[in-house]
Amino acid sequence: MNTLNLISAAIIPIIIAFVFIYSIFKKCDPFEDFIKGAYEGLKSAIPILPSLIILMTAVGMFRESGALDLIINIISPFTNLIGIPKECSALALIRPLSGSGALSVFESILNDNSPDGFIGLVSSVMMGSTETTFYTMAIYFSATKVKKTGCTLPAALTADFTGFVISALAVRILFSI
Amino acid sequence: MKYLFAILFSISIISATSMGKIESISNAAISSCSDAVTLFITLLGIMCFWSGLMNIASKSGLTQKISNLFKPIIKFLFPDIKGDKKASEAISMNMTANLLGLGNAVTPLGIAAMNELDRLNGHSTEASVSMKMLTVLNTASIQLIPTTVIALRLAKGSQSPFSIMPAVWVTSFLSVCAGIAVIKAAHCKDTVKSTNKKKRTASL
Numbered sequence: 001m002n003t004l005n006l007i008s009a010a011i012i013p014i015i016i017a018f019v020f021i022y023s024i025f026k027k028c029d030p031f032e033d034f035i036k037g038a039y040e041g042l043k044s045a046i047p048i049l050p051s052l053i054i055l056m057t058a059v060g061m062f063r064e065s066g067a068l069d070l071i072i073n074i075i076s077p078f079t080n081l082i083g084i085p086k087e088c089s090a091l092a093l094i095r096p097l098s099g100s101g102a103l104s105v106f107e108s109i110l111n112d113n114s115p116d117g118f119i120g121l122v123s124s125v126m127m128g129s130t131e132t133t134f135y136t137m138a139i140y141f142s143a144t145k146v147k148k149t150g151c152t153l154p155a156a157l158t159a160d161f162t163g164f165v166i167s168a169l170a171v172r173i174l175f176s177i
Numbered sequence: 178m179k180y181l182f183a184i185l186f187s188i189s190i191i192s193a194t195s196m197g198k199i200e201s202i203s204n205a206a207i208s209s210c211s212d213a214v215t216l217f218i219t220l221l222g223i224m225c226f227w228s229g230l231m232n233i234a235s236k237s238g239l240t241q242k243i244s245n246l247f248k249p250i251i252k253f254l255f256p257d258i259k260g261d262k263k264a265s266e267a268i269s270m271n272m273t274a275n276l277l278g279l280g281n282a283v284t285p286l287g288i289a290a291m292n293e294l295d296r297l298n299g300h301s302t303e304a305s306v307s308m309k310m311l312t313v314l315n316t317a318s319i320q321l322i323p324t325t326v327i328a329l330r331l332a333k334g335s336q337s338p339f340s341i342m343p344a345v346w347v348t349s350f351l352s353v354c355a356g357i358a359v360i361k362a363a364h365c366k367d368t369v370k371s372t373n374k375k376k377r378t379a380s381l
Binding site for chain 2: 111
Protein backbone atom coordinates (compact mmCIF):
# COMPACT_ATOMS: atom_id res chain seq x y z
CA MET A 1 0.00 0.00 0.00
CA ASN A 2 2.78 2.40 0.92
CA THR A 3 4.36 2.00 -2.48
CA LEU A 4 1.13 2.95 -4.22
CA ASN A 5 0.66 5.95 -1.95
CA LEU A 6 4.18 6.99 -2.75
CA ILE A 7 3.69 6.58 -6.50
CA SER A 8 0.41 8.48 -6.58
CA ALA A 9 1.91 11.24 -4.42
CA ALA A 10 5.05 11.45 -6.53
CA ILE A 11 3.55 11.30 -10.00
CA ILE A 12 2.61 14.97 -10.37
CA PRO A 13 5.93 16.39 -9.09
CA ILE A 14 7.77 13.92 -11.34
CA ILE A 15 5.74 14.98 -14.40
CA ILE A 16 6.37 18.67 -13.64
CA ALA A 17 10.11 18.20 -13.20
CA PHE A 18 10.34 15.98 -16.25
CA VAL A 19 8.57 18.50 -18.51
CA PHE A 20 10.90 21.30 -17.40
CA ILE A 21 14.08 19.24 -17.69
CA TYR A 22 13.08 17.86 -21.09
CA SER A 23 12.46 21.39 -22.33
CA ILE A 24 15.93 22.56 -21.18
CA PHE A 25 17.42 19.47 -22.75
CA LYS A 26 15.73 20.40 -26.06
CA LYS A 27 17.14 23.94 -25.73
CA CYS A 28 13.76 25.63 -25.25
CA ASP A 29 12.87 28.32 -22.71
CA PRO A 30 10.49 26.62 -20.25
CA PHE A 31 9.82 29.82 -18.28
CA GLU A 32 8.69 31.81 -21.28
CA ASP A 33 6.62 28.91 -22.66
CA PHE A 34 5.01 28.46 -19.27
CA ILE A 35 3.98 32.11 -19.01
CA LYS A 36 2.49 32.10 -22.50
CA GLY A 37 0.58 28.87 -21.94
CA ALA A 38 -0.66 29.90 -18.51
CA TYR A 39 -2.03 33.13 -19.94
CA GLU A 40 -3.91 31.14 -22.57
CA GLY A 41 -5.29 28.98 -19.75
CA LEU A 42 -6.42 32.07 -17.89
CA LYS A 43 -8.31 33.29 -20.93
CA SER A 44 -10.01 29.97 -21.57
CA ALA A 45 -11.04 29.65 -17.90
CA ILE A 46 -13.14 32.83 -17.77
CA PRO A 47 -16.13 31.57 -19.85
CA ILE A 48 -16.56 28.66 -17.45
CA LEU A 49 -17.65 30.69 -14.42
CA PRO A 50 -21.25 31.52 -15.45
CA SER A 51 -22.19 27.92 -16.20
CA LEU A 52 -20.41 26.76 -13.07
CA ILE A 53 -22.55 29.11 -10.99
CA ILE A 54 -25.86 27.97 -12.44
CA LEU A 55 -24.90 24.30 -12.31
CA MET A 56 -23.77 24.40 -8.69
CA THR A 57 -26.81 26.40 -7.63
CA ALA A 58 -29.20 23.98 -9.31
CA VAL A 59 -27.42 20.95 -7.89
CA GLY A 60 -27.13 22.50 -4.42
CA MET A 61 -30.86 23.23 -4.30
CA PHE A 62 -31.66 19.77 -5.65
CA ARG A 63 -29.56 18.09 -2.97
CA GLU A 64 -31.12 20.09 -0.14
CA SER A 65 -34.69 19.65 -1.38
CA GLY A 66 -34.86 15.97 -0.46
CA ALA A 67 -35.89 15.13 -4.02
CA LEU A 68 -33.16 12.52 -4.13
CA ASP A 69 -34.75 10.53 -1.28
CA LEU A 70 -38.11 10.71 -3.02
CA ILE A 71 -36.69 9.44 -6.30
CA ILE A 72 -34.74 6.66 -4.57
CA ASN A 73 -37.88 5.46 -2.80
CA ILE A 74 -39.70 5.34 -6.13
CA ILE A 75 -37.00 3.52 -8.11
CA SER A 76 -35.50 1.22 -5.46
CA PRO A 77 -38.09 -1.57 -6.00
CA PHE A 78 -36.98 -1.70 -9.65
CA THR A 79 -33.25 -1.49 -8.95
CA ASN A 80 -33.65 -4.20 -6.29
CA LEU A 81 -35.05 -6.41 -9.01
CA ILE A 82 -31.83 -6.18 -11.04
CA GLY A 83 -29.83 -6.86 -7.88
CA ILE A 84 -28.65 -3.39 -6.96
CA PRO A 85 -28.93 -2.40 -3.28
CA LYS A 86 -30.79 0.81 -2.33
CA GLU A 87 -27.65 2.47 -0.97
CA CYS A 88 -25.92 2.02 -4.32
CA SER A 89 -28.86 3.51 -6.23
CA ALA A 90 -28.52 6.64 -4.10
CA LEU A 91 -24.86 6.85 -5.05
CA ALA A 92 -25.65 6.25 -8.73
CA LEU A 93 -28.17 9.11 -8.71
CA ILE A 94 -25.92 11.68 -7.08
CA ARG A 95 -22.74 10.62 -8.93
CA PRO A 96 -23.43 12.40 -12.26
CA LEU A 97 -24.65 15.54 -10.49
CA SER A 98 -22.15 16.33 -7.80
CA GLY A 99 -18.62 15.11 -7.11
CA SER A 100 -18.47 16.23 -3.49
CA GLY A 101 -22.02 14.96 -2.90
CA ALA A 102 -21.10 11.54 -4.26
CA LEU A 103 -17.98 11.43 -2.10
CA SER A 104 -19.98 12.11 1.06
CA VAL A 105 -22.62 9.51 0.14
CA PHE A 106 -19.82 7.01 -0.59
CA GLU A 107 -18.17 7.76 2.73
CA SER A 108 -21.39 7.20 4.65
CA ILE A 109 -21.97 3.92 2.79
CA LEU A 110 -18.52 2.72 3.87
CA ASN A 111 -19.25 3.84 7.44
CA ASP A 112 -22.45 1.81 7.63
CA ASN A 113 -21.29 -1.21 5.60
CA SER A 114 -18.08 -3.21 5.37
CA PRO A 115 -15.90 -1.94 2.51
CA ASP A 116 -15.32 -5.58 1.55
CA GLY A 117 -19.00 -6.57 1.59
CA PHE A 118 -21.28 -6.54 -1.46
CA ILE A 119 -22.64 -2.99 -0.92
CA GLY A 120 -19.18 -1.62 -0.14
CA LEU A 121 -17.63 -3.24 -3.19
CA VAL A 122 -20.36 -2.19 -5.62
CA SER A 123 -20.26 1.41 -4.45
CA SER A 124 -16.45 1.43 -4.65
CA VAL A 125 -16.56 0.19 -8.23
CA MET A 126 -19.22 2.78 -9.09
CA MET A 127 -17.15 5.58 -7.58
CA GLY A 128 -13.99 4.45 -9.36
CA SER A 129 -15.48 3.98 -12.79
CA THR A 130 -17.70 7.04 -13.30
CA GLU A 131 -17.30 10.80 -13.37
CA THR A 132 -19.39 13.87 -12.53
CA THR A 133 -21.18 13.93 -15.89
CA PHE A 134 -23.12 17.21 -15.68
CA TYR A 135 -20.18 19.14 -14.28
CA THR A 136 -17.85 17.84 -16.99
CA MET A 137 -20.37 18.58 -19.73
CA ALA A 138 -21.15 22.09 -18.50
CA ILE A 139 -17.49 23.00 -18.17
CA TYR A 140 -16.33 21.48 -21.44
CA PHE A 141 -19.03 23.06 -23.55
CA SER A 142 -19.00 26.45 -21.84
CA ALA A 143 -15.35 26.78 -22.82
CA THR A 144 -16.57 26.87 -26.44
CA LYS A 145 -19.44 28.59 -28.22
CA VAL A 146 -21.44 25.40 -28.64
CA LYS A 147 -25.16 25.58 -27.86
CA LYS A 148 -26.41 22.44 -29.57
CA THR A 149 -24.82 19.47 -27.85
CA GLY A 150 -26.89 16.89 -29.73
CA CYS A 151 -26.49 13.35 -28.49
CA THR A 152 -23.78 14.15 -25.92
CA LEU A 153 -25.99 14.05 -22.82
CA PRO A 154 -27.89 10.90 -23.85
CA ALA A 155 -24.57 9.21 -24.67
CA ALA A 156 -22.98 10.28 -21.38
CA LEU A 157 -26.00 9.14 -19.38
CA THR A 158 -26.07 5.82 -21.25
CA ALA A 159 -22.44 5.37 -20.24
CA ASP A 160 -23.31 6.21 -16.61
CA PHE A 161 -26.28 3.85 -16.56
CA THR A 162 -24.22 1.04 -18.11
CA GLY A 163 -21.53 1.60 -15.50
CA PHE A 164 -24.18 1.48 -12.78
CA VAL A 165 -25.62 -1.85 -13.90
CA ILE A 166 -22.26 -3.42 -14.79
CA SER A 167 -20.66 -2.49 -11.45
CA ALA A 168 -23.07 -4.75 -9.56
CA LEU A 169 -22.67 -7.48 -12.17
CA ALA A 170 -18.87 -7.22 -12.19
CA VAL A 171 -18.71 -7.50 -8.41
CA ARG A 172 -20.98 -10.57 -8.46
CA ILE A 173 -18.88 -12.29 -11.12
CA LEU A 174 -15.35 -11.26 -10.10
CA PHE A 175 -15.88 -11.74 -6.35
CA SER A 176 -18.37 -14.61 -6.81
CA ILE A 177 -20.83 -13.13 -4.28
CA MET B 178 -28.99 20.94 -21.46
CA LYS B 179 -31.64 23.50 -22.42
CA TYR B 180 -34.32 21.94 -20.21
CA LEU B 181 -32.04 20.50 -17.56
CA PHE B 182 -31.97 23.49 -15.22
CA ALA B 183 -35.67 24.25 -15.49
CA ILE B 184 -36.35 20.62 -14.60
CA LEU B 185 -33.88 20.59 -11.71
CA PHE B 186 -35.25 23.83 -10.24
CA SER B 187 -38.88 22.74 -10.50
CA ILE B 188 -38.22 19.31 -8.98
CA SER B 189 -36.32 20.97 -6.14
CA ILE B 190 -39.11 23.41 -5.37
CA ILE B 191 -41.89 20.82 -5.58
CA SER B 192 -40.16 18.32 -3.35
CA ALA B 193 -38.93 20.97 -0.92
CA THR B 194 -42.48 22.30 -0.54
CA SER B 195 -43.88 18.84 0.02
CA MET B 196 -41.22 18.03 2.61
CA GLY B 197 -41.19 21.43 4.30
CA LYS B 198 -37.63 22.22 3.27
CA ILE B 199 -38.19 25.54 1.52
CA GLU B 200 -35.89 27.36 3.90
CA SER B 201 -32.98 24.99 3.35
CA ILE B 202 -33.16 25.20 -0.45
CA SER B 203 -33.28 28.96 -0.23
CA ASN B 204 -30.09 28.86 1.83
CA ALA B 205 -28.60 26.35 -0.60
CA ALA B 206 -29.32 28.66 -3.54
CA ILE B 207 -27.31 31.45 -1.98
CA SER B 208 -24.44 29.41 -0.58
CA SER B 209 -24.00 27.37 -3.79
CA CYS B 210 -23.38 30.54 -5.82
CA SER B 211 -20.43 31.48 -3.67
CA ASP B 212 -19.26 27.86 -3.58
CA ALA B 213 -19.14 28.00 -7.38
CA VAL B 214 -16.87 31.05 -7.26
CA THR B 215 -14.58 29.39 -4.71
CA LEU B 216 -14.37 26.33 -6.93
CA PHE B 217 -13.71 28.54 -9.95
CA ILE B 218 -10.78 30.24 -8.23
CA THR B 219 -9.26 26.87 -7.37
CA LEU B 220 -9.84 25.79 -10.95
CA LEU B 221 -8.30 29.01 -12.28
CA GLY B 222 -4.94 28.28 -10.65
CA ILE B 223 -4.96 24.69 -11.85
CA MET B 224 -6.01 25.72 -15.36
CA CYS B 225 -3.20 28.25 -15.67
CA PHE B 226 -0.64 25.88 -14.25
CA TRP B 227 -1.45 22.92 -16.48
CA SER B 228 -1.89 25.07 -19.57
CA GLY B 229 1.56 26.52 -18.93
CA LEU B 230 3.08 23.09 -18.40
CA MET B 231 1.31 21.80 -21.49
CA ASN B 232 2.75 24.65 -23.54
CA ILE B 233 6.28 23.78 -22.40
CA ALA B 234 5.71 20.15 -23.32
CA SER B 235 4.27 21.11 -26.67
CA LYS B 236 7.10 23.53 -27.56
CA SER B 237 9.74 20.95 -26.65
CA GLY B 238 8.08 18.25 -28.76
CA LEU B 239 7.11 16.04 -25.83
CA THR B 240 3.37 16.09 -26.57
CA GLN B 241 4.12 15.07 -30.15
CA LYS B 242 5.81 11.92 -28.85
CA ILE B 243 2.89 11.06 -26.56
CA SER B 244 0.32 11.73 -29.26
CA ASN B 245 2.09 9.25 -31.55
CA LEU B 246 1.32 6.54 -28.99
CA PHE B 247 -2.38 7.38 -29.13
CA LYS B 248 -2.56 7.69 -32.91
CA PRO B 249 -4.58 4.49 -33.60
CA ILE B 250 -7.14 5.24 -30.86
CA ILE B 251 -7.52 8.85 -31.96
CA LYS B 252 -7.95 7.80 -35.57
CA PHE B 253 -10.81 5.49 -34.57
CA LEU B 254 -12.55 7.82 -32.08
CA PHE B 255 -11.95 11.16 -33.79
CA PRO B 256 -12.01 10.48 -37.54
CA ASP B 257 -13.27 13.97 -38.42
CA ILE B 258 -10.22 15.83 -37.09
CA LYS B 259 -8.30 14.18 -39.95
CA GLY B 260 -5.13 13.81 -37.91
CA ASP B 261 -4.87 17.53 -37.08
CA LYS B 262 -1.59 17.78 -35.17
CA LYS B 263 -2.53 20.27 -32.46
CA ALA B 264 -5.91 18.68 -31.77
CA SER B 265 -4.53 15.14 -31.55
CA GLU B 266 -1.78 16.33 -29.22
CA ALA B 267 -4.30 18.01 -26.92
CA ILE B 268 -6.58 14.96 -26.94
CA SER B 269 -3.64 12.65 -26.16
CA MET B 270 -2.62 14.78 -23.18
CA ASN B 271 -6.18 14.71 -21.86
CA MET B 272 -6.29 10.91 -22.27
CA THR B 273 -2.95 10.51 -20.51
CA ALA B 274 -4.16 12.60 -17.58
CA ASN B 275 -7.35 10.51 -17.42
CA LEU B 276 -5.48 7.20 -17.44
CA LEU B 277 -3.00 8.32 -14.79
CA GLY B 278 -5.85 9.65 -12.68
CA LEU B 279 -4.38 13.17 -12.48
CA GLY B 280 -7.75 14.53 -11.31
CA ASN B 281 -6.77 18.19 -11.36
CA ALA B 282 -4.99 18.10 -14.69
CA VAL B 283 -7.78 16.36 -16.57
CA THR B 284 -10.09 19.38 -16.77
CA PRO B 285 -7.56 21.97 -18.04
CA LEU B 286 -6.18 19.53 -20.60
CA GLY B 287 -9.69 18.57 -21.65
CA ILE B 288 -10.66 22.20 -22.14
CA ALA B 289 -7.50 22.78 -24.17
CA ALA B 290 -8.50 19.86 -26.39
CA MET B 291 -12.05 21.20 -26.59
CA ASN B 292 -10.74 24.58 -27.78
CA GLU B 293 -8.70 22.87 -30.50
CA LEU B 294 -11.79 20.96 -31.64
CA ASP B 295 -13.79 24.20 -31.53
CA ARG B 296 -11.24 25.76 -33.87
CA LEU B 297 -11.55 22.82 -36.29
CA ASN B 298 -15.34 23.12 -36.04
CA GLY B 299 -15.12 26.75 -37.18
CA HIS B 300 -16.44 27.99 -33.77
CA SER B 301 -19.90 26.75 -34.73
CA THR B 302 -22.75 26.70 -32.21
CA GLU B 303 -23.36 23.06 -33.03
CA ALA B 304 -21.05 20.51 -31.44
CA SER B 305 -18.93 18.43 -33.81
CA VAL B 306 -18.84 14.64 -33.43
CA SER B 307 -15.32 14.88 -32.00
CA MET B 308 -16.44 17.36 -29.36
CA LYS B 309 -19.21 15.02 -28.31
CA MET B 310 -16.79 12.11 -28.26
CA LEU B 311 -14.23 13.94 -26.13
CA THR B 312 -16.88 14.98 -23.63
CA VAL B 313 -18.29 11.48 -23.29
CA LEU B 314 -14.79 10.03 -22.85
CA ASN B 315 -14.31 12.47 -20.00
CA THR B 316 -17.69 11.95 -18.34
CA ALA B 317 -16.92 8.23 -18.17
CA SER B 318 -13.19 8.34 -17.70
CA ILE B 319 -11.00 5.25 -17.59
CA GLN B 320 -8.65 5.35 -14.64
CA LEU B 321 -5.90 2.79 -14.15
CA ILE B 322 -5.62 3.33 -10.40
CA PRO B 323 -8.68 4.90 -8.74
CA THR B 324 -6.61 6.44 -5.95
CA THR B 325 -9.34 8.38 -4.12
CA VAL B 326 -11.55 5.33 -3.79
CA ILE B 327 -8.68 3.08 -2.72
CA ALA B 328 -7.50 5.58 -0.11
CA LEU B 329 -11.01 5.90 1.31
CA ARG B 330 -11.47 2.11 1.39
CA LEU B 331 -8.21 1.74 3.29
CA ALA B 332 -9.23 4.45 5.74
CA LYS B 333 -12.52 2.64 6.42
CA GLY B 334 -10.69 -0.58 7.33
CA SER B 335 -10.85 -2.59 4.12
CA GLN B 336 -8.79 -5.80 4.18
CA SER B 337 -8.04 -5.57 0.46
CA PRO B 338 -8.49 -1.97 -0.76
CA PHE B 339 -7.05 -2.80 -4.20
CA SER B 340 -9.31 -5.77 -4.89
CA ILE B 341 -11.80 -3.55 -6.74
CA MET B 342 -9.38 -2.60 -9.52
CA PRO B 343 -10.21 -5.33 -12.08
CA ALA B 344 -13.93 -4.70 -11.55
CA VAL B 345 -13.36 -0.95 -12.00
CA TRP B 346 -11.47 -1.56 -15.25
CA VAL B 347 -14.18 -3.81 -16.66
CA THR B 348 -16.96 -1.44 -15.61
CA SER B 349 -15.39 1.76 -16.87
CA PHE B 350 -14.31 0.11 -20.11
CA LEU B 351 -17.83 -1.14 -20.81
CA SER B 352 -19.46 2.14 -19.83
CA VAL B 353 -17.11 4.11 -22.09
CA CYS B 354 -17.91 1.65 -24.88
CA ALA B 355 -21.63 2.23 -24.36
CA GLY B 356 -21.13 5.99 -24.58
CA ILE B 357 -18.99 5.68 -27.71
CA ALA B 358 -21.56 3.36 -29.27
CA VAL B 359 -24.38 5.87 -28.77
CA ILE B 360 -22.35 8.62 -30.45
CA LYS B 361 -21.17 6.38 -33.27
CA ALA B 362 -24.75 5.20 -33.85
CA ALA B 363 -26.17 8.74 -33.86
CA HIS B 364 -23.43 9.87 -36.20
CA CYS B 365 -23.87 6.84 -38.43
CA LYS B 366 -27.49 7.89 -39.03
CA ASP B 367 -26.27 11.37 -40.05
CA THR B 368 -23.91 10.00 -42.67
CA VAL B 369 -26.59 7.65 -44.02
CA LYS B 370 -28.99 10.59 -44.25
CA SER B 371 -26.51 12.78 -46.09
CA THR B 372 -25.56 10.02 -48.52
CA ASN B 373 -29.25 9.29 -49.13
CA LYS B 374 -29.80 12.98 -49.83
CA LYS B 375 -26.90 12.95 -52.26
CA LYS B 376 -28.34 9.86 -53.97
CA ARG B 377 -31.76 11.48 -54.21
CA THR B 378 -30.41 14.69 -55.66
CA ALA B 379 -28.28 12.64 -58.05
CA SER B 380 -31.30 10.63 -59.25
CA LEU B 381 -33.34 13.80 -59.74
